[in-house]
Amino acid sequence: MIDVRNLTKRYGDRTAVDGLSFTVSPGQVTGFLGPNGAGKSTTMRLMLDLDRPTAGEVRIEGVRYRRLPDPLRRVGAMFEAGGVHRGRTAYHHLLWLAQSNKIPRERVREVLDLVGLDRVAGKRAGVLSLGMGRRLGIAAALLGDPPVLLFDEPINGLDPEGILWIRNLLRGFAAEGRTVLVSSHVMSEMALTADHLIVIGRGRLLADTGMREFIEANAASYVHVRAAEPGRMRDVLAAAGIEVRSGPDGALEAHGVEAAKVGELAAASGLAVHEIGTRSASLEEAFMRLTGDAVEHRTGGPR
Ligand SMILES: Nc1ncnc2c1ncn2[C@@H]1O[C@H](COP(=O)(O)OP(=O)(O)OP(=O)(O)O)[C@@H](O)[C@H]1O
Structure with a gap:
């Protein structure tokens, strides 16, 4: 479970996250939605203590990330900017992560198999295709077999097969009872993947509700x-x-x-x-209707 309480993050005079509170429950896929600049990535970074909140806090399984013993065994995360050393092989990247987190080396082969990278394990990370790189990011998130998983835009740029693979993977994790939080801008895919939605706009909570309820409440059939x-x-x-x-x-x-x-x-x-x-109304319609006012205007006058 992830518990976000009164979370605020300011960068200078810009408020990226503004008094946000919500809970992400286990056993379902929770979609994290919001227009560009809504504060999704910032919130996810704050969950992992990659940034300091201005106010409020995030607890994962009841504990602040930095106080988690063996964090890789508690939370797995895949963010777009992978943090992979391009010259290292996929295998050695995972081995390095495993060894620095006291995870047995056998687990490296297991996760490579799990994400279908066993045959390219010896290739340097820098030459992997986008889809393979994404699989490597997911393998790293799974190394510690954690109960909580965060994915920031996991399907960006993937082909239809990759998208379907991620959908089934995320749904499988939720069915195993894990807590799965995933952000995406692809509404049609989110409608097929998520059971629950957290929607934010300009750093504030706009909706925290089941998928069907969200669509029914915000768009008419x-x-x-x-x-x-x-x-x-x-x-x-x-x-x-x-x-x-x-x-x-x-x-x-x-x-x-x-x-x-x-x-x-x-x-x-x-x-x-x-x-x-x-x-039936679509998630896209419901999303557009709810967030219309919360879209960040990149040009023009003051916000
Ligand atoms: N390090 C930073 N310094 C200054 N401003 C930042 C920083 N990180 C994010 N912001 C600002 O905070 C706001 C929220 O950004 P964030 O990346 O969290 O949004 P997002 O919902 O993930 O957007 P997108 O969908 O475009 O990825 C934006 O206005 C952004 O410009």
Whole structure:
């Protein structure tokens, strides 16, 4: 479990993290979302004591990171800027980490197998592809078999196979009962990976809720209907007081109404319907709606 309490971080007069409190629970994947500059990476760095908070604190399994005995056995982290010595082989990078953390050398082979790098273990880290480098970062995070795992933008730049692999890996870790926190800007992927969401904007907490609840609360689903005579269909729906918008390819989107009601209105007016169904709102829509005001404006006037 990760417990963030009243966390604040200022850089000069810029407040990157602003009185943030939330808990990340074990047994599920928690997505950490926010627009660029929201403070996600700063928060994750503070979790690992890579930076000093201006106020507040983070406890991992009840303890400040710097007070954790054997930290690699308690928390594994993969941040984008990997901290890998490019001239070292993948194997020696992991061996060096294992030895400096009193982890048996057999574990190095185990994690290399686990992330599918066993065959390139002798290659220098600097020549690994982006996907392999990411796997090496994950191998390092797993060395101590920790119950808490942090991933900052793990799928950035990966191909579809790599993305699917990470998704299954993270879901597998959560199913084993670990605490998994992952940040990403790829909403479609986050929707498939995370069970719970922490959303921040300008350093403040905007939402701490289950995936489904988040989408339902922040974006509406609607009835998608394709009719032989879209103009008449629109008039019938509008006459019944239903809000109708134009969808792609002549389809209509009826809001605030059940699909059954739309079907009944069409039948009562003798209108042929070619396609009808309820379309769920997406995480992306919900995210955009919630964070619209919290987007960092990089150009223009004062914030
Ligand atoms: N070392 C630093 N010195 C000064 N300002 C910083 C520093 N690190 C972060 N910031 C500022 O703090 C704010 C939060 O940055 P942070 O990188 O944590 O956001 P983020 O949510 O991870 O963004 P992104 O999605 O773009 O990675 C930004 O305005 C950033 O410019």
